[in-house]
Amino acid sequence: MTPLFLAHGSAEFWSDQTVNGLTTGSIYALVALGYTMVYGILQLINFAHGEVFMVGAFAGYGVLVALGGEDISGVMVLVAIILALAAAGAASAVTAATIERVAYRPLRNAPRLAPLISAIGVSIFLSHLVDDGFLDGKSKFYPQIFPTGDLSAGPLSISYLQLFLIGSSLVMMAGLYWVVQRTRTGKAIRAVSESRENAALMGIDVDRMIVATFVLGAIMAGFGGVLYGLFLSSIRGSMGFLPGVKAFTAAVLGGIGSIPGAVVGGFFLGLTESVGRELLNEIPGVNLPNEWKDVVAFALLVVVLIFRPTGIFRQRETKRA
């Protein structure tokens, strides 16, 4: 089964790597959507988006613990996870709308550096508020309630949890795509990101649409936070940092401003970290253990910025200079 050109690893190994890549990729994709939508409408990198994701993870954790934690079983597992997702989406949406109101809206016409710095301020504030203010630097752990077990066919095998993660994130992304493409609000959001002035002239409440954009992106990030918690268990205030930076990378990969681009970029980045890294290991003399996946992801970001700054989908010209 092993392709001849791959010297190491069985077919099982490569299929595992692919499934792992798709799993982390689905979380990156959910978070990347928020970056890409906000960038599309405001040309702003929402540095606090990783913390919006973190808030979602904690809201979901709160719901799961309130419903009984490790004792949840049977059909209640599904109910509890749906409630956790709903709570996470709501908490993240409120957080993002508040951030927009407090830290970004007053700076809408300020020099470009100002909103960027206040975004960083929000990010530092939220992650340290949770870590130092509430948790004393300790982590919390998601209850492990998801049924364990694998679905396998030949060399392919995927755990129920990974299947749920990939499947549910695809459903959520399809939902977002429907909202943006088919509803009145979605149409208005697209109009504002096309041209703020013209949209205002057409009677669209620009400020409301900007909040709506933040909220939609935040709901996706909140969902992503719960999925992250279910998958990796350990959550903390600073947990949003790396996934946030990675998701931004994914958004750039796909072409920032493009919604399908963010999804493709997310999965592509996830696969690069697992399969791509292992493929590099096939080159004699190269040894990149799993800890190097962040380095691989960043190298990819820099390479894309140099050679194809518009990303895979080329939605919006990345302004040179």
Place this chain on the structure above:
Amino acid sequence: MPERGKLGRAAIAAPIERLRARTWERLPDWTHPLIWFALCILVLVVPTFDDIWVRMFFLVGLYATLGLGLNVVVGMAGLLDLGYVAFFATGAYVVGILSAPDSPHYSAFFSYWYLLPMAVGIGALVGVLLGLPVLPLRGDYLAIVTLGFGEIIRILALNMSDQTNGSSGLFEIGRPDISYLHNLGLTGRSTVDNVQYFYVMIVIAAFAVWFVTSRLRDSRVGRAWEAIREDEDAARGMGINTTRYKLMAFSTGAAIGALGGAIYAPFIDFIAPNSFSLLVSINVLALVIIGGMGSTQGVVAGSLILIGVPELLQFSETADVLSKFDWVGQGVNQVIDGINAVTHLDLSTLPPAEKWGAKLALYRFIIFGALLVAIMVLRPSGLFPSRRRKMEFEHTPEHETAGPAGTA
């Protein structure tokens, strides 16, 4: 609607405006030399304080040096660098790898005085290598790439254990040999190995960096940076090679960061990847922005406030003073207990008063974060702004006669 927003903000900003009346630029001109003089005296008498105080002022000096370096990048050229710790770590590791006895690359050949310029040079080189691919792009991308790079340097230091000893770190880093001065009878010691000597070293470094950066700012290069910061397209239109000048700013900042690291490593005597976390970058960025981008006194004030005060809060003397206020805490706790008894809110009570300082120091990043937002919204040019920077951020027409001088 914008008018309503402006009015609201003016109402909040008014008390801050009054506070500003007492800050640097509104002080009568004759007080400026007096304040500088008082600062110089303070700098000179610090070595006679207790070690713990000297250590605190060393850290303030170190962060002021780093702040002056980042100020070139963020304040003068307007490039947001979120991974400044990368260069600090580069400087520290260059010195550490070549001078720690248990390092795989230990070499008795290099004395500290070879390593220091080497660290600065390698820092500048790393700055160029990192800046080259991203500087032609928009500033936002630079921010995110530097953020990632700051983290990558830590991961590299952690995982390249053949070179760096990984997480166990490097001990007994080579200290500066000053036997030449000692033989001349100028110094009491032949190596820089106590806080007082390191303090003197960082003061010299800070002044050197201040001199170089302030000369750069007033030079042709500095004016090019300013033009780029104000409007990159216009600057290019005027014939400025923007990529080259941005690269120059970036590598100047990088070299200064590496200088800071090269002094920090022998001082702390032990470096490990976890000493170079994102928090260092945040500290430096926060002190530059809160102090006032582009201004020297802002950086000094910023490092006194953001580095000095949290250190001060952790002193046992501070705890002794605070413990005298335990009755306040007990009073508040009685109120909290009362509320808890009635409402079942289960609010937590305050810790004993002597722990307040340490608690506050622990919360400093929460405070920094909130301050960054507040300063951007209410006072975007920082507490001690450089005049030109202020004009950029606040768009207030200044008198034509204000002139370009008098910014530092």
